[in-house]
Amino acid sequence: MTTTHHDLAAIAADLAPTGTLRASVNLGNPVLAQGTPEAPAGITVDLAAEIGRRLALPVETLCFDAARKSFEAMADGRADLCFLAIDPAREKEVAFTSPYVVIEGVYAVPRDSPLVTVEDVDAPGVRIGVKQGSAYDLHLTRALAHATVVRGAEGVDVFRTLDLEAGAGIRQPTAAYVAAHPEVRLIDGRFMEIRQAVGTTTARAPETIAYLTALVEELKKNGFVTEALHRSHQDPALVAP
Numbered sequence: 001m002t003t004t005h006h007d008l009a010a011i012a013a014d015l016a017p018t019g020t021l022r023a024s025v026n027l028g029n030p031v032l033a034q035g036t037p038e039a040p041a042g043i044t045v046d047l048a049a050e051i052g053r054r055l056a057l058p059v060e061t062l063c064f065d066a067a068r069k070s071f072e073a074m075a076d077g078r079a080d081l082c083f084l085a086i087d088p089a090r091e092k093e094v095a096f097t098s099p100y101v102v103i104e105g106v107y108a109v110p111r112d113s114p115l116v117t118v119e120d121v122d123a124p125g126v127r128i129g130v131k132q133g134s135a136y137d138l139h140l141t142r143a144l145a146h147a148t149v150v151r152g153a154e155g156v157d158v159f160r161t162l163d164l165e166a167g168a169g170i171r172q173p174t175a176a177y178v179a180a181h182p183e184v185r186l187i188d189g190r191f192m193e194i195r196q197a198v199g200t201t202t203a204r205a206p207e208t209i210a211y212l213t214a215l216v217e218e219l220k221k222n223g224f225v226t227e228a229l230h231r232s233h234q235d236p237a238l239v240a241p
Contacts, residue, residue, distance in 0.1 A: 068133020129158030
């Protein structure tokens, strides 16, 4: 990217008006972030640090246990940057870059469930546990014609606690749960692709949003995203095209 020092200073001032880049990190998605609020790690933390480095800004990470809380921090002005799935409901307030990672939404069901395909799940009488405010909550709320969404702190936990017909979640942690609970199985296939992107408020200057978008593309091409996933023991194949 060819951006002058003057341009970078203007972008930094627009993106971080307090002088510190406040990055909202969702520790509730183990693909994107790990660790504790005091010592977060993962690709989103690495991305925030790199954006801060490029713009000569100190970085403060604000850690949350759910995407909806991360979104709320962005929307109400407590954060300058977020790492969320692109969704129409969020785009009213968040300007997203292109995705840096693509993950999958999948269903878990009881081992003896008659539900076999993703399509089977959208049926009358089927209740699906979801994490409230997650990308898959937003998607399923729009997309389901017959099944009912049941919201809670974690989709799989709601599914098991309330003895629901299905639980929705991100493939990696859901697959790990299934591996540890033989009475549960995954349904083959995915019900959605979850496109994870960097976001800031729509009130930011077009030049700021364009800079972030170009930077994400550069970090995908130069291997930064792949290396960050590898460092946090996540599948490098998750890098978005």
